[in-house]
Amino acid sequence: MNIAVDIDDTLTNSFTYFQSYVAEFFGTSLQELTDKNISYSNLPASWQAEELAFCRKYYDRIVPKTPFKPDAAWGIAQLRQRGHRIIIITGRTTAFYTDPVATTQTELANGQIQYDQLICTLNKAQACQQEEITIFLDDLVKNCQAVAQVQVQPILFNSPENTQQSSQWPRVNDWHQAVGLIESMTD
Known part of the structure; x- marks a missing residue:
């Protein structure tokens, strides 16, 4: 099959691993992301315009190290x-x-x-x-x-x-x- x-x-x-990078890029705290259950895959609407810039800055470098x-x-x-x-x-x-x-x-x-x-x-x-x-x-x-x-x-x-x-x-x-x-x- x-x-x-x-x-x-x-x-x-990935969700937890990416949170520190999301916090860094969007200038927020890891605690806020954890409290609001936010990471790379469910960014708030107001952040989504910057999603592509986030991906291009981090993905090639950090994705191979994802646990x-x-x-x-x-x-x-x-x-x-x-x-x-x-x-x-x-x-x-x-x-x-x-x-x-x-x-x-x-x-x-x-x-x-x-x-x-x-x-x-x-x-x-x-x-x-x-x-x-x-x-x-x-x-x-x-x-x-x-x-x-x-x-x-x-x-x-x-x-x-x-x-x-x-x-x-x-x-x-x-x-x-x-x-x-x-x-x-x-x-």
Whole structure:
């Protein structure tokens, strides 16, 4: 089976890691961001005009050092050992990165993530269709909605951004749960 996996807050702990950079760039305190549950992926509307400048200043430099979830490499390895093809689909483009593929390959190597293919695109639903994806793991509700519309089964990875959002899809907290759920879906 072809399984698509997002990176930020699915394989990694990006939300918390990026907060100090968001605080630095936007001139606010880390405590304020923590109190208001704000990071790179859910900037207030008044800050969004500067989002591209933020990305260009930090992403190439800091993304390869993003900490991975403790069980991410294990979970992906388990799925591959069970015969599944792993396609990493991440919303990274040259609008945000000098070289999104190279930066992402370095990051995945740092996290010891084994995968079969890497796709950098903002249109994850289209990528899922082209790669004949069966199951898609992501932390953003909007991405899960998009892939569900093209008959791909989403699994929502809980993250600080989405815990207050309602979702009709199964949720997981870690890669042990993700592997167990995928196996139950494929039996």
